[in-house]
Amino acid sequence: MIPIRFLHISDTHLGPNQEFIQHDANTFKAFSHFLNGIKSLPFKPEFIIHTGDVTANCYEEGYKFMASAIKDIHIPFYFTTGNHDRSEQIKHHLSSNNAEVLSSKLNTYRFSVGDHHFMTLDGRGPNEIDPHGVISLEQMDVLKKELETGKQVTLFIHYPALPLDSTWFDENMLLTNGTEFHQLLASHKEQVRGVFFGHIHRSSQTLVDGILYSSVGSMSAQFLLFPDQLKPMFESTGQGYFNIVTIDRGKVLIKNQSFANGQELYTLKTE
Ligand SMILES: [Fe+2]
């Protein structure tokens, strides 16, 4: 069944109406560019994973828009819960495509492509720790059980587990128990193919103790991630990014991509 190819997207930050602007960008327009672009993709990914912040602030209309917009794409979409989402809303509005539900309350589930497992983890904690996330004891147990199966697994979660060498982000945006999470993964590194996340609105790749962590840019506004930065800074171009991920025997490939202003791929110049 390998190679397995999927698209990683995140942080669409949809609003309550289609005129919604956040960080100088119309988030509906930016996401529509992506949707138009993937209609002309020259290959078919197995699925598209959205690692959270579907809407900018739990907007019901945003989830409804997402649910209807992805209907004609004919590629399964999966969603993790971001800090600007509520798991109940995601579970209510967005299908998990018959994935195996691993928590009654949280947005945690598992699906397979061939023999390979994929698992969403729900890092949304209590409001007091926001924008940090946390992996609850319940989910840590679910994850331990998954690792005991001995299967190859790829994980999806909204939050970064480990520091990113950027002061504000490292102090404010990480999982509060990211080190414990990482140690569990590192003790099963031969099974864990990668941990894919969003939240930081920037593509990044980190390899620690044999565990690969990879984030993707946002659909509309990108954070800067300079080392000594003491506050969040944005680049507001309205340009959205996605990653094409290939999981193959003994390797994982990640390619950052964008659709320039919503042009169909086949209208882009070939030389
Ligand atoms: Fe976000």
Ligand SMILES: [Fe+2]
């Ligand atoms: Fe976020």
